[in-house]
Amino acid sequence: MNHLPQAWGRPRDDVYGPYDASYLQSSHPQTHTQQPIVTGTSVLAVKFKDGVVIAADNLASYGSLARFTDVKRLRPFNSRAIVGIGGDVSDMQYIDRLLNSLDIAENYSSEGHGLNARNLHTYLSKVMYKRRSDINPLWNQMLVAGLDGDDKPFLSSVDLLGTTFSSPTLATGFGAHLAQPLLRKVADDESQVSDVAREKAVEAVKECMKVLFYRDARSLDKYSIAVVTKEGGVELKEDEQLENQSWQFADTIRGYGRTQEV
Amino acid sequence: MASLLGSNTTLTSNPSYSFSQAPHNNAAAGSKEHSFYPYTDNGGSTLGITGNDFAIIAGDTRSTSGYSINTRYSPKVFRIGGDDETGEGAHIMLSVVGFAADGTALKERLNAIVKMYKYQHGKKMSVKACAQRLATILYGKRFFPYYVTAILGGLDEDGKGALYSYDPVGSYEREQCRAAGAAASLIMPFLDNQVNFKNQYLPGTGEGHDLQARQAEPLPRHQVEQLVRDAFTSATERHIEVGDGLQILVLTKEGVEEAFFHLKRD
Numbered sequence: 001m002n003h004l005p006q007a008w009g010r011p012r013d014d015v016y017g018p019y020d021a022s023y024l025q026s027s028h029p030q031t032h033t034q035q036p037i038v039t040g041t042s043v044l045a046v047k048f049k050d051g052v053v054i055a056a057d058n059l060a061s062y063g064s065l066a067r068f069t070d071v072k073r074l075r076p077f078n079s080r081a082i083v084g085i086g087g088d089v090s091d092m093q094y095i096d097r098l099l100n101s102l103d104i105a106e107n108y109s110s111e112g113h114g115l116n117a118r119n120l121h122t123y124l125s126k127v128m129y130k131r132r133s134d135i136n137p138l139w140n141q142m143l144v145a146g147l148d149g150d151d152k153p154f155l156s157s158v159d160l161l162g163t164t165f166s167s168p169t170l171a172t173g174f175g176a177h178l179a180q181p182l183l184r185k186v187a188d189d190e191s192q193v194s195d196v197a198r199e200k201a202v203e204a205v206k207e208c209m210k211v212l213f214y215r216d217a218r219s220l221d222k223y224s225i226a227v228v229t230k231e232g233g234v235e236l237k238e239d240e241q242l243e244n245q246s247w248q249f250a251d252t253i254r255g256y257g258r259t260q261e262v
Numbered sequence: 263m264a265s266l267l268g269s270n271t272t273l274t275s276n277p278s279y280s281f282s283q284a285p286h287n288n289a290a291a292g293s294k295e296h297s298f299y300p301y302t303d304n305g306g307s308t309l310g311i312t313g314n315d316f317a318i319i320a321g322d323t324r325s326t327s328g329y330s331i332n333t334r335y336s337p338k339v340f341r342i343g344g345d346d347e348t349g350e351g352a353h354i355m356l357s358v359v360g361f362a363a364d365g366t367a368l369k370e371r372l373n374a375i376v377k378m379y380k381y382q383h384g385k386k387m388s389v390k391a392c393a394q395r396l397a398t399i400l401y402g403k404r405f406f407p408y409y410v411t412a413i414l415g416g417l418d419e420d421g422k423g424a425l426y427s428y429d430p431v432g433s434y435e436r437e438q439c440r441a442a443g444a445a446a447s448l449i450m451p452f453l454d455n456q457v458n459f460k461n462q463y464l465p466g467t468g469e470g471h472d473l474q475a476r477q478a479e480p481l482p483r484h485q486v487e488q489l490v491r492d493a494f495t496s497a498t499e500r501h502i503e504v505g506d507g508l509q510i511l512v513l514t515k516e517g518v519e520e521a522f523f524h525l526k527r528d
Contacts, residue, residue, distance in 0.1 A: 034297055034298055129363055132298075132300050132363070133300070135298060135300060137298055137300075157332070161301070161361075161363055162363035162367075163302065163304065163332075163361075163362050163363045164362075164363070165325050165332045165333040165336045166333060166336075176330050177330065180330075188334075189334075190335065
């Protein structure tokens with residue numbers, strides 16, 4: 001060994017000539033998802049006193065093209081859990097199939113009460129982390145909303161890297177920048193969740209969906225919204241329309257090539 | 263860690279955040295290559311200090327991605343070898359900072375190993391053995407590392423506080439104190455001075471080289487706790503990825519005590 005660690009473990013150039021690195025390449029490189037193609041934008045969710053409200057619009061974009069306008073991105077799992085999925089739509093459909101088979105397996109082997117939202121989140125985070133570790137990611141960010149083992153509100157996120165975190169309010173994608181600051185006014189802290197009424201949470205989420213439609217160019221005014229409570233289970237509405245839009249502010253926008261009055 | 267995480271080498275010569283800020287100039291090369299990068303940096307900082315009969319590990323609870331705050335409460339400090347839900351009975355503490363998903367995976371693996379050790383050998387794993395095992399786990403993924411800086415804390419065979427610090431591929435060392443993560447470069451010099459008394463000299467012992475250095479000695483617990491809080495309030499002022507909450511675990515022969523303090527949320 002010499003004083004050059006980068007030379008250790010390699011054939012000596014002075015004896016064998018320069019190392020032929022072409023041997024390291026296989027003839028058929030295996031390819032994986034390197035970028036999302038058809039995509040869904042933000043998912044929003046807020047915890048309240050006795051449950052969680054979650055929403056996502058019904059658009060699947062192909063680049064800047066609004067390709068599919070009736071895509072359901074909230075995927076109810078059972079009466080206690082629902083998943084909101086953003087990112088690649090084909091990977092979302094694969095996750096949907098995974099959850100179907102998980103549900104069937106659980107129902108066959110059940111010893112009673114099945115999976116709650118926390119269990120579901122753990123399952124999805126293991127799937128996502130395994131796939132990223134294989135360098136074959138599922139290109140999504142998901143919010144899992146529902147009730148945990150003690151029937152308390154549960155809300156948590158998992159993304160394509162397997163990173164997980166939870167918070168009283170969560171938003172993916174563009175929503176993390178535009179909606180999350182607004183949602184944090186409703187509940188900034190876990191201790192404030194018990195003071196948030198269902199109506200307030202639903203109203204905040206709807207308002208944020210509107211803000212996103214104003215500013216997120218890959219969003220739609222048709223959206224899905226779900227409320228999960230112990231009493232009502234998963235109440236999912238998949239064909240909602242944004243109400244009371246006001247484009248008054250548009251007049252005041254400057255820039256983007258519209259610097260002068262027309 | 264800053265320069266290692268997917269940043270452009272030509273742009274990192276100046277003070278920078280631990281995520282890439284500058285636009286990549288792939289266009290200059292004529293073609294644009296995009297590939298999946300399996301790591302990210304979730305920011306935050308951790309810190310550990312030992313005393314005569316205790317070890318303290320602390321970490322802020324902010325989780326970030328880029329300029330966004332993911333959540334204000336995401337613990338980085340864990341009990342190892344305790345009850346699944348409460349952590350009751352744990353005799354080792356672990357902190358992980360860097361890529362949070364790897365941190366969680368590493369914590370879960372070490373926790374499982376420490377528990378299996380107890381079931382198989384009928385005794386608790388010593389901190390020394392656990393420290394060596396953690397190094398082996400990290401080194402086992404030498405070519406696809408867990409992108410985390412770990413700190414392990416416990417009490418040694420003599421009941422003295424023991425602290426081990428690691429790099430992402432398993433190099434490790436027993437120390438009196440260590441700061442890790444985003445604000446490590448801000449906290450560590452403070453610790454050098456206040457825990458190991460670096461650059462402190464005894465007045466009146468001479469001139470120049472004759473001046474005698476102040477000898478380090480283990481600090482009492484209340485003083486260490488105050489140092490930890492000062493370190494984090496200061497790091498919160500100066501580093502954008504540090505803040506929201508401070509979680510402190512103190513391990514004594516009685517077990518693990520946890521304390522939580524608020525930090526600035528800006």
